[in-house]
Amino acid sequence: MQTFSIRDLRERTGDITRAAESGEMAVVAKHGEPIFLTVPFDEFLLQHGVKVDVAIKLFATDVLTLAKAARFAGLPQEAFIEILGSIGIAAVKYDPAELDEELKLLQQ
Known part of the structure; x- marks a missing residue:
């Protein structure tokens, strides 16, 4: 499971999308604290x-x-x-x- 920052949402959308497409969940964090989980649909x-x-x-x-x-x-x-x-x-x-x-x- 990968972790992405809020900034990554803008700069690494391709990585987040590829992780979801491969069935992998990811955590999005703000200042090192998890704020939400991405779940592949x-x-x-x-x-x-x-x-x-x-x-x-x-x-x-x-x-x-x-x-x-x-x-x-x-x-x-x-x-x-x-x-x-x-x-x-x-x-x-x-x-x-x-x-x-x-x-x-x-x-x-």
Whole structure:
């Protein structure tokens, strides 16, 4: 997620637009304090609403945990996990080596 200043709104509109077109949210700040969030407008946003769309983007970029993202979206974790699965985002993020180690422990 990129951060832009108020001045950037005038001088870097192309960068802000490209970020939105690539599905990336951005924060706009004034004197270093966030004042608003840009959210890409797409079909998913129309179908699921702003809260779910933002929650998924924040979860996918590791800003929010699964539980916090589900709460932010106003959904039970199970429903949030189903939505993640439907768009190809893994609900559990394990390092392959860590997963192998845990599987070995379970087999003992």
